[in-house]
Amino acid sequence: MGIEWSEYRQRREKLMEKMGKGTAIFRSAPTSVMHNDVEYVFRQDSDFFYLTGFNEPEAVAVLAPHHEEHRFILFIQPKDPEKETWTGYRCGVEGAKEKYSADEAYPIAELDEKLPQYLKKADRIYYHLGRDKHFNDVILSHWQSLMATYPKRGTGPVAIEDTNHILHPMRQVKSASELGMLRQAMDISASAHNRAREFVKAGHYEYQIQAEIEHTFRLHGGMGPAYPSIVASGSNACILHYIENNRQIQENDLLLIDAGCSYGYYNGDITRTFPVNGKFTGEQKAIYELVLEAQLKAIESVKPGNPYNEFHDMAVCVLVQGLIDLGLLKGDLEEIIKEEKYKPFYMHKTGHWLGLDVHDVGVYKQGEETWLPLEAGHVLTVEPGIYIGPDIKPAEGQPEIPERWRGIGIRIEDDILVTETGHEVLTAAVPKAIDDIV
Numbered sequence: 001m002g003i004e005w006s007e008y009r010q011r012r013e014k015l016m017e018k019m020g021k022g023t024a025i026f027r028s029a030p031t032s033v034m035h036n037d038v039e040y041v042f043r044q045d046s047d048f049f050y051l052t053g054f055n056e057p058e059a060v061a062v063l064a065p066h067h068e069e070h071r072f073i074l075f076i077q078p079k080d081p082e083k084e085t086w087t088g089y090r091c092g093v094e095g096a097k098e099k100y101s102a103d104e105a106y107p108i109a110e111l112d113e114k115l116p117q118y119l120k121k122a123d124r125i126y127y128h129l130g131r132d133k134h135f136n137d138v139i140l141s142h143w144q145s146l147m148a149t150y151p152k153r154g155t156g157p158v159a160i161e162d163t164n165h166i167l168h169p170m171r172q173v174k175s176a177s178e179l180g181m182l183r184q185a186m187d188i189s190a191s192a193h194n195r196a197r198e199f200v201k202a203g204h205y206e207y208q209i210q211a212e213i214e215h216t217f218r219l220h221g222g223m224g225p226a227y228p229s230i231v232a233s234g235s236n237a238c239i240l241h242y243i244e245n246n247r248q249i250q251e252n253d254l255l256l257i258d259a260g261c262s263y264g265y266y267n268g269d270i271t272r273t274f275p276v277n278g279k280f281t282g283e284q285k286a287i288y289e290l291v292l293e294a295q296l297k298a299i300e301s302v303k304p305g306n307p308y309n310e311f312h313d314m315a316v317c318v319l320v321q322g323l324i325d326l327g328l329l330k331g332d333l334e335e336i337i338k339e340e341k342y343k344p345f346y347m348h349k350t351g352h353w354l355g356l357d358v359h360d361v362g363v364y365k366q367g368e369e370t371w372l373p374l375e376a377g378h379v380l381t382v383e384p385g386i387y388i389g390p391d392i393k394p395a396e397g398q399p400e401i402p403e404r405w406r407g408i409g410i411r412i413e414d415d416i417l418v419t420e421t422g423h424e425v426l427t428a429a430v431p432k433a434i435d436d437i438v
Contacts, residue, residue: 002181002264008053009101011170012072015051016065018166023066023118023157024126026051027135028059046356047128047163049265050171054100056090058108063126064118070103073118078107112138119146124159126166164361172362173377174355179417181266182355182379183426185222186415188261189268190429192216196231196257197437202276206231206245209257217261226267227358230258237273237409238389240348251277254284256409260358267358269381270427271413274437283405285434287386290322291410292432294384298350302382302416302423307371308364312350315384319346323386330399341395345388351381354415378418379426385411 015024029045044055052061052074060075079092096105106114119125125143129136139160146156174182192213199212209231217224228243236242237256249255253276260268273288280288294315301311320342323329328345329336336342353360360379365371374380387409392401412432417424431437 023122185263235407294318383413
């Protein structure tokens with residue numbers, strides 16, 4: 001799917017350089033039950049996939065750079081023709097070495113027996129204590145056993161350290177092949193948004209638009225939606241994560257679509273808002289122009305060296321000044337921002353990292369006061385919005401909201417690559433200028 005096996009090996013080697021004499025352990029994602037005995041389609045843990053490309057459940061990857069023979073070890077489900085008839089083919093122990101370049105592979109049932117040999121000479125265990133409490137206990141039990149015999153041997157892991165702080169900075173900076181995957185995900189996402197805008201009309205139900213979007217994802221080779229698609233008409237657009245998608249679309253509605261395709265586990269994330277009948281009301285147009293201005297100004301702030309929060313602060317400044325100009329807020333700009341009196345209209349941040357996860361991994365701040373500087377290879381979203389819900393309650397001392405503004409929800413979101421000299425809008429194929437959407 002666009003990532004060469006050599007790149008997975010390079011990632012493991014780079015991580016092991018950071019580990020010293022430690023041993024790292026990664027657990028595959030759990031299988032999830034949809035209902036009774038029906039499972040959801042398996043989706044591999046992103047850290048596990050990033051390092052191995054291995055896409056089966058019930059697996060453990062071990063990196064042991066200090067081991068004399070085996071630096072990359074996989075524990076996996078063995079071949080089982082009877083079970084494979086029901087649930088699909090497995091690569092098996094030999095396949096793990098041949099296809100995935102494991103130095104050694106074992107059946108997952110041998111984990112407790114074999115794992116200690118890769119831990120006893122390590123000076124620490126790198127492992128993220130995640131949501132799998134049972135497996136957490138397995139790792140802690142091995143560590144406690146080794147610590148109990150440490151005084152007699154003089155070697156062994158004296159600490160457990162989280163893998164996130166050494167692995168996730170690697171994942172934050174995308175390689176050329178990862179950018180190729182992301183571009184494909186975003187191109188398919190763009191096609192789906194453009195198809196939805198052509199298809200929509202008053203009388204359709206939101207779920208019909210969702211069906212067109214997700215059909216386009218699969219038609220062009222995507223794995224499906226990167227997250228539950230949001231198709232929000234009218235005041236539903238004021239619900240940030242609205243996913244019911246069951247309302248009948250009306251003639252004078254705005255339609256907010258927040259949908260992205262997953263392609264080879266890499267994700268697009270696009271939001272557009274447009275009038276169903278091709279005509280904004282005066283109030284709708286005023287809010288749309290304000291959100292678009294905020295987004296364009298924010299995107300201008302995305303460049304290497306700038307602190308992560310700068311584009312958010314720029315968006316907030318534009319939105320607040322615009323709301324003051326429209327009479328929806330009153331007072332001093334800086335005071336309103338400091339006291340967060342704009343929050344009834346704009347309650348979320350302006351973006352997030354994007355990659356193997358939709359809300360991708362990586363820190364935003366370095367310490368309490370210092371924001372992470374952007375660098376080439378970062379991919380993030382820029383998505384300001386204004387939401388004037390039907391029951392909006394203004395902040396203390398702020399004006400009441402006239403009825404004509406209520407029910408307007410607008411968000412505009414693009415996916416942005418930080419380049420060596422500035423930025424690239426990866427989702428520019430979806431129109432957002434007023435002249436292009438009406």
